[in-house]
Structures are given as C-alpha cells and as structure tokens.
Amino acid sequence: MGLFGKKKAPLPRREVVWGHCYDDDLLDAAEAELLEGKLNAAVTVLVDSRDNAESRSLRLSRLGHRLVGSADEIAELAARHRDPELMLLAGDAYIGEAWAIRGGGWASSVGEDRAKMFLTTLEKARGPLMTAAEMLPDDATPWAQMLTMGMGLGLDRSEQDAIWAETVKRAPTLYPAHWTRLQVVAEKWYGSHAEMSDFALYTVQNAPEGDPVTAILVVAYFEVLIQAKVRRGSNPLAMGREMFKKVNSQLTIASNRWMFEERPHPRKFEAHNYFAAALSLAGNADLAFVHLFGMNDMLSSRPWDIYADDPEEEYQRMVQKYWPRELTR
Structure with missing residues (x-):
C-alpha cells in the first residue's frame, strides 16, 4: 500500500524473450x-x-x-x-x-x-x-x-x-554435465533424494567463485518439488514456498558464491531463472530481485512451469512484487 492506503501503480509488463537463454x-x-x-x-x-x-x-x-x-x-x-x-x-x-x-x-x-x-x-x-x-x-x-x-x-x-569421471576430468564444472549427473543420482533414476542433495551441496562447496554451477543446488530442490507434486498431488506453489523458505540460507550461500564475483558464462541466464524462481518462493526480496534483474527478461519454462500454470505470468507477478519502483530498466 502507498501513502494514505493507495495501492502502488503497477510496473509496466516486461517484454519477455522465450526459450533463448543465452547471448551468442x-x-x-x-x-x-x-x-x-x-x-x-x-x-x-x-x-x-x-x-x-x-x-x-x-x-x-x-x-x-x-x-x-x-x-x-x-x-x-x-x-x-x-x-x-x-x-x-x-x-x-x-x-x-x-x-x-x-x-x-x-x-x-x-x-x-x-x-x-x-x-x-x-x-x-x-x-x-x-x-x-x-x-x-x-x-x-x-x-x-x-x-x-x-x-x-x-x-x-x-x-x-x-x-561422469571422464567428463569432469576434462571440464570440472561443466554446467550441463552437472545437470545430467544430478538426474542420474536422483531417486527417479539411479540414486536417492539424499544422494542428490549431497551431490548438489558438494557442487556448491567446490564451485569456483563466480561460477553459476551453484544453481545445481536449486535444480535439486526443484526435483524434490516435482516428486512431491507427483506423489501427493497437492498444491506445488504452497509446497514450493514452504520448502524454499526452509532452505533460504543454503540458497543464499549458493547465490553469493556465484554472484560475489560473477564471470561471463553462457548458462548465466538459465541459472538466473532457477535462482529467481526459488528465491521468490522463499520470500528473499533482495536476492530475488538480483536474479530477476540478471535474467534480462530471458525466460525458460523451467523451473517456473513446475509450480505455475503460466510461467510468464508468474515471472511478471514476481517482477511486480520484488522489482524496485524507482528502477525502470
């Protein structure tokens, strides 16, 4: 609410670029x-x-x-x-x-x-x-x-x-390889939630500062949300808010390890999508904005479609909620 109870004027809708989360x-x-x-x-x-x-x-x-x-x-x-x-x-x-x-x-x-x-x-x-x-x-x-x-x-x-060993011997932090490895160690393929979580945390702890591979932790939690959505059939939005609020400190560490000294990386917009969605659900206003801004309006369906029927509308809603009114970019 604004002064004297008036609602703040909505921000203009962002012009979204779909399915092109890279600059090449x-x-x-x-x-x-x-x-x-x-x-x-x-x-x-x-x-x-x-x-x-x-x-x-x-x-x-x-x-x-x-x-x-x-x-x-x-x-x-x-x-x-x-x-x-x-x-x-x-x-x-x-x-x-x-x-x-x-x-x-x-x-x-x-x-x-x-x-x-x-x-x-x-x-x-x-x-x-x-x-x-x-x-x-x-x-x-x-x-x-x-x-x-x-x-x-x-x-x-x-x-x-x-x-996997041959892959990381040649490229220790290769983003898509870590994404696939996470699927391998997930419960739905070869592993378990515990092994997937351990792998994701290990990835964050050992990632070089400035590398968006830390987003693998966020991917892991969204995998948990997918499993819970399938098994329980309950509201994924409510489950997502509850889960990400509980792990907000882990998300913050993973985000900071990347953003403290962010380097050019072809997967950065993809990683920003994951962090923006997770930190928005966690209610972490400052970091949610950092990653919403970092997306540069390049929107991928994942992870938004895991908990939202309309990913673009969810993105626009998060912009309205977390984007500072004084910043017009």
Whole structure:
C-alpha cells in the first residue's frame, strides 16, 4: 500500500524473450543457416569453441536439436569426412530423436514398442560420440553427451560413474554435465533424494567463485518439488514456498558464491531463472530481485512451469512484487 492506503501503480509488463537463454550471436547465425539446410556454419562455431566446453556444449545442444530427424544423414557425412564436429552433431541428433520417441512422461507410461524404438535410436548415438571422443581426447563435450545417452540406455551405475569421471576430468564444472549427473543420482533414476542433495551441496562447496554451477543446488530442490507434486498431488506453489523458505540460507550461500564475483558464462541466464524462481518462493526480496534483474527478461519454462500454470505470468507477478519502483530498466 502507498501513502494514505493507495495501492502502488503497477510496473509496466516486461517484454519477455522465450526459450533463448543465452547471448551468442555466432550461434544464432549458425542456427539460422542450419534452418536453411547449410551445415558449414554449425561446424565452424563448434570448431571455434573447442577450448570452451561451456560454449561448445550450449552450441551443440541448440544445433543438434535442429538436426533431429536427420541424424542418419549427418552420421553418414561425419563418417565420410572423419569430422569430430559432425560426429557430435550426429550423436546429439540421435539423442534428440530418441527422447522425441520416448516422450516426457514416466518410464511406466511408455509402451513396449516405443521403449524398444527409443533404446535402438539412443544406441545409435554411442558410435559417433565415442569416435568424437577418440578424435579429440581433451574434449569434454562427447562425454557430457554420453551421460545423457547412458541414463536413457539404463547403463549400470558403474558405467555411469565412469562416464561422469571422464567428463569432469576434462571440464570440472561443466554446467550441463552437472545437470545430467544430478538426474542420474536422483531417486527417479539411479540414486536417492539424499544422494542428490549431497551431490548438489558438494557442487556448491567446490564451485569456483563466480561460477553459476551453484544453481545445481536449486535444480535439486526443484526435483524434490516435482516428486512431491507427483506423489501427493497437492498444491506445488504452497509446497514450493514452504520448502524454499526452509532452505533460504543454503540458497543464499549458493547465490553469493556465484554472484560475489560473477564471470561471463553462457548458462548465466538459465541459472538466473532457477535462482529467481526459488528465491521468490522463499520470500528473499533482495536476492530475488538480483536474479530477476540478471535474467534480462530471458525466460525458460523451467523451473517456473513446475509450480505455475503460466510461467510468464508468474515471472511478471514476481517482477511486480520484488522489482524496485524507482528502477525502470
């Protein structure tokens, strides 16, 4: 309420950018050319990021997604030219095709025929990814992709652990690899809530200052919320508020470890989305604003869609609640 009980005037709605939580002009250009059927730029931007696993992994995930449905063709081209970037693109495209076949539901909801097709398609990713790893032995990217492949194939835990070890040996804080590893050690796959929590806390404690990989702690708590939502069928918004208020001190430590000396990072907008949602639910006004501001209006569906029917409206609501009236940006 304002002076004499008058309500504060609402802030203007933010103009949201959907599904583009990164700032990479070269990737945008390569993606545009790929949509026109031109592969050269996609290969070039992957080559240019060989010394930056974070950018390379992000670029691969975006470009490989555009090649879903063409994986066999890319794999043949990769074999013909013995090109490691094409091998990566083929592997990622196979992974995308496999998960498109499987769908996003629980394993119990996937029919037998679809499950077999999923596994057959996913297995096709192994050859190109292993070849890419052999051709560029210092590259963490094919190993990070094999984490996703192995999880879907149901490789035993020792195999998963071995792939993880190879990944972090090459890129100790690789954000997407930590995200996948969190899924592996979660209860719904190979581990438990306790193991997932331990992994997330260990990640925060050992993260270099300025690295958004600390957001993995927030991802872990949202995984707990997903499980609770499925099992209890109760209000995820109320559960989220209760849970995140209890762990506000942990969220603060994780946020501060990143933001104290924030460095340029291709996943920063994605990480800001997670922190903004969690700290808003926790009622931590100061840090909620820091991360809402840090999002730069780049909105991802996760984690907002875990507890809100309309992620954009939830984001706008949090802006109204936590954005200072004197700041117009």
